[in-house]
Amino acid sequence: MSSAPSSSPIPPDESASCVRAVDGVLHRRQHVGPKHLGDPAPDEATLRELFAAAAAAPDHGRLRPWRFLVLGPAARERLAQAFADALIERDPAATAEQQADARAKAFRGPVLIVAIADLRAEEPDVPEFERLVSLGAGIQNLLLAATARGYASGLSSGRAMRSRALRDALALAEGEHAVCFITLGTALREKPPRPRPAVDEFVRWI
Template sequence: MQALDALINRVSVARLGEPAPSAQQRELLFRAALRAPDHGQLRPWRFLTVEGEAREALGELFARAQCVRDPQAPAALLDKARGMPLRAPLLIVAIASPKAHPKVPESEQLLAAGCAAHGLLLAAHAQGIGAIWRTGELTGDATVKAGLGLAAHEQIIGFLYLGTPLGELRTPQALEPADFVAAWSSDLGAVAQG
């Protein structure tokens, strides 16, 4: 697949099945992630892979987190939490792991980690692998973070679900770049102040 095609036509794929990406495909996914813009070459990210029976353990962790938040959580909600990691054969937990640096603020490092995750999604699409980036309240949940072994300064930026697309890929919505781009003029600053 051509690079521009992957950039322009990547879509999230929610319905995923077996097989998971192969070892060779995963190598390319992570190589692409490592090419993210990275001021200071700090590499302020890391990834955890979750597959096989570990997905069930992650589902139990999600259910436990739900119980901590709401001890009266209904069984249906706990079952839903348990089933979340089973929606794809491979999950990758994308983690921002900022480093102390005098010239690179943490906010910039979070963006770099997001770019690394996005690079991974683009590499998945380029290889015909279905993927979707999911967030939600579990990304910031203390029980989940502790259960996954995150350090205090780290944060989950997303759960990337990967597998074989089930069904046809949707066509991305056509957007017009002109709706999002404008030329700046120094006169605008003067007008805004006046």
Template sequence: MTHMSEDMLPDASKNLLLQMTARRNVAPKRLVEPGPNEEQLNLIFRAASNAPDHECIQPWRFIVVPHNKRANLANAFVQALKHRDPNASQEQIDAAHEKAFRAPCLIMAVISDLPSEPHVPLNERLISLGCAIQNMLLMAETLAIGSGITSGKAMNSQSIRDLFYLTDHEEGVCFLNFGTVSSRKPARPRARASPSAFVSHL
């Protein structure tokens, strides 16, 4: 594979590379106010809408959790924990509750396996959602907004499914968290695999 020096890249490619390399997953507890404003959030969702989508079936959607619903989310997290572990300690219950109040902007990513004509398999639908999410994270990066993904055992618990009105054809995949980065973990440069580690030639 030929390797082009980064100095020789067109500006647009340089900028894209810069955003991609600068993005880091930020834990929700490190994401504080202000979150994205309405205009910025619109840009983030517009970025999502540009994801590739085989047969254009729109197999995913996002559900924003506003501040006035965080208490409901906290209760659903606690219910999920108690259902999973009836012996959960008060400390674990408090942690499950507190999780709902962290990032100023919290969004659930939902995938659908509703049959389509023509058929599009679930793995292709998930790729589309993953592309949408990456577009959102990169758009946030360009706006100097921090982002982080969270998931976990509660994701498709009955209490969470009920709160988000997920249909039988839907599953929550993860939460996206956006906000201002208050602090970063001490820099621990993440070793990125070189393309030779994941590319071969037939």
């Protein structure tokens, strides 16, 4: 069993290399769509490491206002039907081909995870938007931990996330919300780095 992460300061002789490594992971991470992800993918032991990284996210009040579902084959079948049902909810005239396309989305990528926001706790000092920030930080930690281990990742959502069909397929409680899917695997094609905004485009010194 691995020991708990240490909070001790990084020794000066290791600090520079640590900074370079962390910056490299941060800037190397980019979105890869689910249909462009294949094997090899993280196994259960590696996924547990990624979720441990997610658990290091800021969490005001220690509410843990989020959880994750790793979807296996049976869950993906239920999700596929939920995608088709959600499409029909929005468009009763959807064709058989459109429904098949909706179902196919549930089977893209070797590892599929659902990120769920849990907003049920009554805690006036921790508003909902702050809990969602905690979830976002947890997701980013997970993505960066995956990148550090050589895996690619992508986030996806869509109108089906808000459907009754999907809520039922995932057995969500009232106050829980499916926020996005996280797909993990190995990139099947090279993707050029996405341009990042310059710091002065979104930061003001006041």
